[in-house]
Amino acid sequence: MSNGIYGIGLSGLAAAQAGLLTAGHNVANVNTPGYSRQVAVQANRAPQFSGGMFVGTGVDVTTVRRVYDDFLGAQLNGATSSASHLDTYNTELSKLDNLFGDAATGLAPSLNDFFSAVNAVAQRPADAPARQALLSTAQGLVSRFRQQDDQLTSLRTANNAQLRSAVTTINGYAQKIADLNQKISVASAGGTQAPNDLLDQRDQLVAQLNEQIGATAVAQNDGTYNVFLSNGQALVVGQRAETMVARLNPDDPQNLEVGLQTGASVLRFNASTLTGGALGGLLAYRDGPLTDAQNALGRIAVTLASTFNDQHRLGLDLHGAFGTDFFTVPVPVVTNATTNSGTGAISASIQSAGALVASDYRLAYDGTNYTLTRLSDNTTQTFASLPQTVDGFTLAVSGSPAAGDRFLIQPVHSAAGNLKVAIGDPSRIAAAGPVVTGVAPNNLGTSTIGSAGVSSTYPSGPLGTPLTLTYATGTGTLTGFPITQPVTVTVGSTSTTYAAGLPVPYTSGATISFGGISFAISGTPANGDQFTVGPNTSGTGDNRNAQLLAGLANQNVVAGGTATFASAYGQMVADIGNTAHAAQIEHDAEAALLDQTRQAQQQVSGVNLDEEAAALQRYQQAYQASSKVLAIANTLFDAVLDIVNN
Numbered sequence: 001m002s003n004g005i006y007g008i009g010l011s012g013l014a015a016a017q018a019g020l021l022t023a024g025h026n027v028a029n030v031n032t033p034g035y036s037r038q039v040a041v042q043a044n045r046a047p048q049f050s051g052g053m054f055v056g057t058g059v060d061v062t063t064v065r066r067v068y069d070d071f072l073g074a075q076l077n078g079a080t081s082s083a084s085h086l087d088t089y090n091t092e093l094s095k096l097d098n099l100f101g102d103a104a105t106g107l108a109p110s111l112n113d114f115f116s117a118v119n120a121v122a123q124r125p126a127d128a129p130a131r132q133a134l135l136s137t138a139q140g141l142v143s144r145f146r147q148q149d150d151q152l153t154s155l156r157t158a159n160n161a162q163l164r165s166a167v168t169t170i171n172g173y174a175q176k177i178a179d180l181n182q183k184i185s186v187a188s189a190g191g192t193q194a195p196n197d198l199l200d201q202r203d204q205l206v207a208q209l210n211e212q213i214g215a216t217a218v219a220q221n222d223g224t225y226n227v228f229l230s231n232g233q234a235l236v237v238g239q240r241a242e243t244m245v246a247r248l249n250p251d252d253p254q255n256l257e258v259g260l261q262t263g264a265s266v267l268r269f270n271a272s273t274l275t276g277g278a279l280g281g282l283l284a285y286r287d288g289p290l291t292d293a294q295n296a297l298g299r300i301a302v303t304l305a306s307t308f309n310d311q312h313r314l315g316l317d318l319h320g321a322f323g324t325d326f327f328t329v330p331v332p333v334v335t336n337a338t339t340n341s342g343t344g345a346i347s348a349s350i351q352s353a354g355a356l357v358a359s360d361y362r363l364a365y366d367g368t369n370y371t372l373t374r375l376s377d378n379t380t381q382t383f384a385s386l387p388q389t390v391d392g393f394t395l396a397v398s399g400s401p402a403a404g405d406r407f408l409i410q411p412v413h414s415a416a417g418n419l420k421v422a423i424g425d426p427s428r429i430a431a432a433g434p435v436v437t438g439v440a441p442n443n444l445g446t447s448t449i450g451s452a453g454v455s456s457t458y459p460s461g462p463l464g465t466p467l468t469l470t471y472a473t474g475t476g477t478l479t480g481f482p483i484t485q486p487v488t489v490t491v492g493s494t495s496t497t498y499a500a501g502l503p504v505p506y507t508s509g510a511t512i513s514f515g516g517i518s519f520a521i522s523g524t525p526a527n528g529d530q531f532t533v534g535p536n537t538s539g540t541g542d543n544r545n546a547q548l549l550a551g552l553a554n555q556n557v558v559a560g561g562t563a564t565f566a567s568a569y570g571q572m573v574a575d576i577g578n579t580a581h582a583a584q585i586e587h588d589a590e591a592a593l594l595d596q597t598r599q600a601q602q603q604v605s606g607v608n609l610d611e612e613a614a615a616l617q618r619y620q621q622a623y624q625a626s627s628k629v630l631a632i633a634n635t636l637f638d639a640v641l642d643i644v645n646n
Contacts, residue, residue, distance in 0.1 A: 004055070004057065005633035006633050008056065008057060009627075009630035009633055010058070010626075010630070011057075012623075012625070012626030012629060013623060014061065015040070015042050015061050015622070015626075016619045016620075016622040016623035016626055017619075017623065018061040019040045019615065019619035019622070020616065020619045020620065020623065022038050022064055023615040023616045024616070026607045026612050027613075027616075029607065030612075034200050034201065034207060035607070036067055036068045036200050036605040037066075037067050037605060037607045037608075038064050038065065038066055038067065039067060041061065041062050041063050041065050042059050043059070043060055043062045044058075044059055044060075045057040063193050064196060065194075066194065066196040066199060069601070069605065072600055073601065074217075075597050075600075076598060076601045077206060077216070078210075078214075079593055079598075080207055080210045080211055080594060081210040081211070081214040081215070081277050083587075083590045083591055083593070084211045084276075084277050085214070085276050085278070085280045086586050086587040086591075087587055087591070088277075088280075088281030088282055088285070089281035090580070090583045090584055092155075092159070092281070092290075093289055093579060093580045093583050096290060096580070099148070099152075099155075100148075100573045100576055101573065101576075101577060106148075106569070106573065107144055107297075107300070108566060108569060108570070110140055110141040111565055111566055111569070113137045115550060115552075116137075117130070117134040118549050118550040118553075120133060122431065122549075123543070125432065125540075125541060131427070131429050131431075134429060135421065135423070135424065138421045139421055142327075142421055145297070145301050145417070145419050146416065146419065148297060148416060149294065149297060149416035150417065152290065152293060152294045155290060156286065156290060159282055159286045160246075160256045162278075163279065166213070166246075166277075166278050166279040167244045167245065169212050170213050170235075170244055171241070171243055171244055173205050173209040173212070174209070174227065174235050174236050175241045177202060177209070177225060177227060177236050178236050178239050178240055178241035179239075180198055180202040180205065181202070181223075181225060181238055182239040184198050184224065185222050185223055185224055185238075185239070188223040189222075203217075209227070210277060211277060212277045212278050213229060213276060213277035213278075213280065214274075214275050214277050214280060215228065215229055215235060215277075216230075220238070224238050224239065226238065229274065230273070230275045230280070231269060231273040233269075243261040244260055244261070245258070245266055247259070251335070251362065251406055251408050252408050253335065255286065270283070270287075271287040289579055291360065291413075292575075293576060294413055294414075295358035295359055295376075295413055296358040296572040297415075297416045297572065298412030298413055298414065298415035298416045299412040299568070300568050300569055301415045301419045302350065302412050302415045303354060303557060303565070303568075304327070304565055305327035305328070305330070305353075305419060306329050306353035307353060307555075308326050308327060308549065308552060309325045309327055310456060312324075312326040313325070313456070314456065314459065315430030315432055315433060315434065315545025315546070315548075316431075316432040316433070316536055316538075316545070317427060317431075318427040320537060320538050322434065323428070323429075323545070324423065324430075325422045325423075326421070326423060326429075327419060327421060327422055328421075328422045329350065329353075330414065331348075332350065332409060332411040332412075333408075333409075333410040333413060333414055334346045334347065335407065335408040335410070336405075336407055337405065337406040337408070339404075339406070340401070340405040340406065340407075341402045342400055342401040343401075344399040344400055344401025344405060345399050346395060346397055346407045346409070347395070347397075348395055348411060349394050350411065351393060351394050354392065354559075354561055355391055355560055356391060356392040357392070357559075358559075359376035359377070359391075360375045360408060360409065361373060361374055361409040361411070362408055363395065364405070364406050364407075365401040365402070365403065365404070366403055366404070367402075369384055370383045370385075370388075370395075370397075372409075391411075393411045430545055431543055431545055431546035432536055432544065433451065433452065433454070433536060433542055434454055434458065434459075434535065434536050434545075435534070436452070436532075436535075437449045437450070437451060437531065437532065437534075438532045439529070439532075440530035440531070440532070444526035444528075446524050447508075447523035447529060447531075448522055448523055449520070449521045450519050450521075451519065452517050452518065452533060453518045453548075454516050454518070455516045455518070456516070458515065458516030458517060460516075462535060463517070463533070463534060464535070465534065466534025467481065467482065467532065468480050469481065469533065470528065470530050471525040471526070471527065471529045471530075473527035477503035477504055477506060478504050478505075478506050479503045481514060482500065482501075484500055485500050485515045486514065487502075487504050488512075488513045489507065489510050489511070489512055489513075490510060490513070491509075491510045508521070508522050508523060509522045519533065
């Protein structure tokens with residue numbers, strides 16, 4: 001009997017001690033990240049049949065179990081990945097929003113100052129200070145464009161550095177998970193007791209990995225984890241960790257690309273497939289709002305320079321010469337992929353600034369056809385040959401591209417940083433109109449002739465001498481037009497063209513055009529009334545082209561004729577602000593979801609100090625009781641010895 005009592009008492013002591021150790025371990029790790037509380041699982045020993053009955057033989061501690069819910073753990077990892085993605089995306093986007101959200105440092109004040117200076121020249125076309133002020137404000141506008149582009153470039157450089165850091169961190173976590181897989185596999189092979197603390201460390205690493213990149217851990221039969229990225233690629237397989245790389249993009253050296261090293265090659269990832277975690281947020285921000293903002297700013301710069309130049313070339317400067325380019329228009333950038341094997345070279349040129357889209361493009365050659373992809377919306381077009389004009393720019397090819405060659409086309413991406421003022425002499429500002437009109441002083445009718453406008457074709461063949469147009473009452477026509485140029489008369493929306501040298505029917509208010517010149521005669525002319533159209537021999541005091549230049553501020557010339565310069569910039573700022581606001585809302589919602597998921601997981605796996613204190617007291621009492629059993633057994637054993645000895 002004493003042996004049975006001793007055995008029961010000793011088993012109770014061992015069970016109570018195991019419970020005390022487990023509860024103490026829980027208390028010690030209450031603040032350990034990723035720790036899951038443990039419980040000592042007890043089971044009664046098999047009873048012994050004696051005296052016609054079964055008598056208990058004590059208790060065993062079968063295992064120390066980790067309290068962990070796989071489903072809640074997977075939920076927490078997913079919520080962690082999404083929250084980290086949105087947190088990073090929102091943080092980076094707020095930097096972009098701050099850059100453009102400040103009205104005092106934005107582009108709008110410089111645009112206003114520039115066109116105010118153009119208006120000042122229109123009011124005082126011969127005033128040297130006004131002309132110098134225009135050049136100064138133009139330089140200020142260019143500086144503001146370049147300053148904002150430099151800041152965007154700095155944000156891109158910082159993004160590249162963050163990508164490198166994230167990839168390094170991911171590789172470190174992946175290797176640690178693989179190492180723990182090896183340790184857990186060895187520890188689990190010898191028995192039924194799981195290495196709880198190693199399992200916690202591995203699960204914590206998976207959670208930390210999800211802060212950097214979306215990843216899913218799949219348990220294997222040997223106790224190891226296989227870890228897969230959001231695009232399905234394996235990052236950890238058993239005891240082997242794959243290596244992620246961040247390297248210069250062979251298609252676009254401004255950006256780093258992220259991929260998985262597979263032997264001598266790299267499996268390339270992109271923002272649309274590699275989601276979750278800080279890395280996903282960085283890629284989504286870079287390939288989305290950051291690139292969109294830089295292209296939108298560049299499109300404004302190109303459109304402003306092109307349209308201003310077009311009008312400036314139609315005016316006369318103070319020397320009586322036609323205007324030259326006021327701005328240097330940045331040219332599209334074409335980058336050959338470093339993997340290209342052919343000799344083909346692609347060139348791009350702006351044909352219509354108003355038709356430009358704020359996007360980059362990728363041109364791929366398959367050996368037969370060229371496929372052009374607009375990267376902002378992935379719209380594709382296929383051509384059998386080049387040159388081709390798309391979205392306001394023309395692509396041409398020289399040499400012989402090879403199948404598989406790729407080219408990055410950036411019509412406006414770096415334009416804001418490369419914009420320049422092309423003239424430095426204030427007298428070269430073409431404020432005057434090149435054609436003057438007038439009426440003969442002895443006209444008897446009531447007709448008047450309006451100011452003449454010119455098109456882009458006029459400077460190539462300007463008037464050499466004045467023309468005198470004469471009205472004849474009998475025929476109701478005007479004569480005196482050039483004998484080498486046809487004349488077009490537009491009434492409302494109807495245009496009629498008359499052969500060169502023929503009389504032209506007169507209609508009051510109709511627009512008369514020839515040789516790139518357009519004007520209107522209104523009223524009722526008398527027979528023999530005359531009107532003159534001739535070259536402006538001096539730009540001094542004439543402001544007609546300056547007025548047209550100033551009027552560009554209010555014309556819809558950006559984005560296919562849907563926006564002015566100011567409204568296009570305002571739309572860009574509004575888009576960034578709206579995107580940032582939406583990102584903040586999503587971030588707050590996901591942060592709340594993460595907090596709820598973490599609380600649910602901690603309710604199951606977290607350490608409750610009150611519960612552990614109660615457990616310690618319970619196991620202490622059990623230990624004391626088992627000690628009492630042993631003391632009684634010892635007393636009984638001594639009594640038996642006394643009887644035997646006596």
